[in-house]
Amino acid sequence: xxxxxxxxxxxxxxxxxxxxxxxxxxxxxxxxxxxxxxxxxxxxxxxxxxxxxxxxxxxxxxxxxxxxxxxxxxxxxxxxxxxxxxxxxxxxxxxxxxxxxxxxxxxxxxxxxxxxxxxxxxxxxxxxxxxxxxxxxxxxxxxxxxxxxxxxxxxxxxxxxxxxxxxxx
Ligand SMILES: O=P(O)(O)OC[C@H]1O[C@H](OP(=O)(O)OP(=O)(O)O)[C@H](O)[C@@H]1O
Ligand code: HPA
Ligand SMILES: [Mg+2]
Numbered sequence: 001x002x003x004x005x006x007x008x009x010x011x012x013x014x015x016x017x018x019x020x021x022x023x024x025x026x027x028x029x030x031x032x033x034x035x036x037x038x039x040x041x042x043x044x045x046x047x048x049x050x051x052x053x054x055x056x057x058x059x060x061x062x063x064x065x066x067x068x069x070x071x072x073x074x075x076x077x078x079x080x081x082x083x084x085x086x087x088x089x090x091x092x093x094x095x096x097x098x099x100x101x102x103x104x105x106x107x108x109x110x111x112x113x114x115x116x117x118x119x120x121x122x123x124x125x126x127x128x129x130x131x132x133x134x135x136x137x138x139x140x141x142x143x144x145x146x147x148x149x150x151x152x153x154x155x156x157x158x159x160x161x162x163x164x165x166x167x168x169x
Contacts, residue, residue: 008144027140037101039100040110041063047103048101057099077110100122104126104128105132
């Protein structure tokens with residue numbers, strides 16, 4: 001993740017992320033049945049752990065994707081690891097019965113690349129920006145395209161300027 005230049009900040013605490021990921025699990029509970037989960041690394045690892053616990057899923061795979069991001073730019077996206085053959089073979093062989101999880105969809109590029117691998121899978125993210133909304137089936141919270149979401153694993157407790165002195169919070 002590159003240093004963001006978005007206008008607005010949406011900081012998320014561990015507590016809030018846990019609540020939002022659990023809310024996503026509630027929304028997914030009647031969208032299955034799911035035989036397996038595929039999580040898009042690395043950001044998808046965190047909601048995946050929470051959601052597979054809530055939904056009782058134990059067959060978990062990863063798609064490993066590397067890309068460079070900032071608010072306006074995303075370089076080429078590299079797939080470092082594809083879906084395992086036994087996961088691809090589930091259901092209709094095109095993802096039916098597979099739940100794909102990521103932390104967010106922004107431009108939608110990551111979700112589109114993974115959807116090419118599993119076109120009939122159910123795609124779920126905790127957060128979504130408008131350009132990414134059409135690429136996912138279920139999400140919890142939408143933020144505007146010019147908002148940068150700060151995840152708890154990318155942050156540390158630190159001093160912030162008062163709002164009157166220009167804090168964007
Ligand atoms: O919809 P998009 O514009 O593709 O953006 C969404 C993706 O960007 C972030 O991952 P990133 O590539 O930064 O890597 P990471 O998960 O390893 O942090 C996020 O975790 C999503 O996977
Ligand atoms: O808003 C975001 N926050 C964190 N990582 C991201 N990767 C793409 N968009 C974002
Ligand atoms: Mg990611």
